[in-house]
Amino acid sequence: MEIINYSSFTDETSLEPNTTTTTSTTTQNTTTTTTLTTTSASGNTTQTPSPAASVSINVTWTFNNEINVTNVVMSVYNLKSSQWAAIGLGVKEAMGEAHVFMCKQLANNTIVINRYINPNKHEHPEHAGSEQGGILTPVQQQFRDGVVICQFTLSNFNIERFQQLKTISPLSQTASYHPLFAVGLLNSTNDPQKHFDDSHTALSEFVQLNQNKTILYKINSTDDGGSLTFVRVHGAIMVFTWILIISTGVLISRYFKNSWATNFICGKAAWFAAHRFLMSMGAILTVLGFLFILVFNQGSWVEKGPTRAFAHSITGVIAISFVFFQPFIALFRCEPDSRFRFIFNYIHAFVGFSAFILSIAALFLATYFRILKDTKARLFMILWIGWIGLIFIAFEIIQSYFRKKSNESGYSNINVSNTTIGEIVESPKSSTTNLTHFVQQQENTLERKLKHVLLAIHVLIAVIIAIMMTIFIFST
Structure with a gap:
């Protein structure tokens, strides 16, 4: 049995259905169990909580x-008279198109179970019957010890009888759905009104009506911000590390070997010292960020399945593994003039670029999570992806143009040859005068200036995007 915890409400749309009739029958033996628990509350502590802010829903099938x-x-707790609580099963992780099962407590405390279909976003849900997949048969409807109990069965999933209603596919016991929760008021005719702004959510995980799974969903309006602190810190660290630090280190290593070859830090070429420092800091911060999310999840892993959360965890952990082992790989590099140096160069480049690409994927997937999905974070990530592609293309064009202009050939950004430049970039053995003369033959002044301008623009854009992403992470 797998248990997953959730802690906030996200997304919005209407859930304003009509009503349907109910009957009664019996229950049967079981072999698989799924449990979901949700409690509604406000994510914004400056607003007055809705009348249903203390309602919690426990759904077991x-x-x-x-x-x-x-x-x-x-099982609905703290539901008052003239209120409703509903669970929806939607293909998308958003309030909207879904199969809806609603439990109502009327003004006289009578309990009613209704089934609806919400065919389109912001439209009133419609009556649903067996033609939308399975027959709903109420079993128990009662108000006992302050808890509303709504029990029903779903059976007779006869595919031949199913009919497509607008954009909703018939309910299936084998299909995967996102659980959707909402709470609202009933009007004078016991028709449901739109759910409260702070009392609805769409979970990112998938569930099935025939799957053995337990999901505990709870929210506490008094400590939600605090409970997500580790998540926010994790996100902020990863954003600054991969958008600013790592990307800059990659650009310096690939395009500034010649430009900074005559400047030294601690006896090493400036480009090499800068690259080593930035990548070491990136590795340390990446592992630190991983520890924050590990503590938040109490050492547990994201539930396996076709979800963005699981995809984010896999791409993220591979990138973290690559960046963690990269410094250790560097310890075994050959001397720059070794005939085996190309092996290290290719391995080092492959691992580094793979981690960088995976980090972009992981960051983009994170924009679908609840702390970012209602912000413009995804737009900034799209801009970042576009900029990364553009900056590499710009550097390649500049480098190719000036290399062709000077009629040079055989130049390599990762030093696969045994030329003197291989010794210059890491362990210079010649005089500064000779180095300057050699580098000037490799790269002219205009090329260096253009590269420095591009690097400065990149750092500025990376800082802006990282700051904006961090603001989004901590402002929701």
């Missing part, structure tokens, strides 16, 4: 594979 019946129990 059990599947009997012998008779192909799913038994569902909704």
Whole structure:
């Protein structure tokens, strides 16, 4: 049995259905169980909580594979008269198109179970029947010890009888759905009104009506910001590390070997010293950021499945592994003039660029998470991806142009040859005068100036994007 914890409400759209009729029947033995628990509250502590701010919903379904019946129990806590609580099953991680099961507490405390379909975003849900997948049969509807109980079964999933209603596919026991929760008021005719702004959510994980899984969803409006502190710090560290520090280190290593070959720091060429410092800092900060999210998840891993959260965890951990082992790989590099040096150069470049590309994917996937999904973070990541491609293309064009102009050939950015420049870039053995003369033959003044201007623009853009992403992370 897998257990996953969630802690905030996200996304928005209406959930304003009509009503349907209910009947009664019995339950049966079970073989698989799924439990979901949710509590509504405001994510913005400056606003007055809604009348349903203290409502919590516990949904458990059990599947009997012998008779192909799913038994569902909704236990709703702190639901008041003339209020409703609903769970939806949607293909998308957003309030909107979904199969909706609503538990109502009428003004006289009578409990009613209704089924709806929400075909389009911001449209009133419509009555749903067996033609939308399975037959709903109410089993228990009662108000006991302050808890509203709504129990029903879903059976007879006969594909031949299914009909497509607008954009909603018929409900299936084998399909994967995002759980959606919402709470709202009933009007004088017991029709549901739109859910409260602080009382709805769409979970990122997938569930199935025939799958053995437990999901505990709770939110506490008094400590939600604090509980996500480790997540926010993790995000901020990764953003600055990979957008600013790592990207700058990659550019310096690839395009500034000649430009900074005559400047030294601690006896090493400036480009090499800068690259080594930036990448070492990047490795340390990346591992630190990983520890923050590891502590937040209490050492547990993201649930395996076709979700963005799982994809983010996989791309992220591979990138972290690459950047962690990269400094150790560097310890075994040959001397610049060794005939085996090219092996290290290619391995070092492959591991580095792979980690960098994976980091971009991981950061982009993170923009779909609840602390960023309602911000412009995704737009900034798209801008960042575009800029990274543009800056590399610009450097390559400049380098190719001036190399062709000076009729040079055989130049390599990763020093695969045994030329004197291989010794200059890491362990210079010649005089500064000779080095200057050699580098000037490799790279003229205009080329160096253009590269420095591009690097300065890159750092400025990286800083702006990193700051904006961090603001989004901490402002939601």
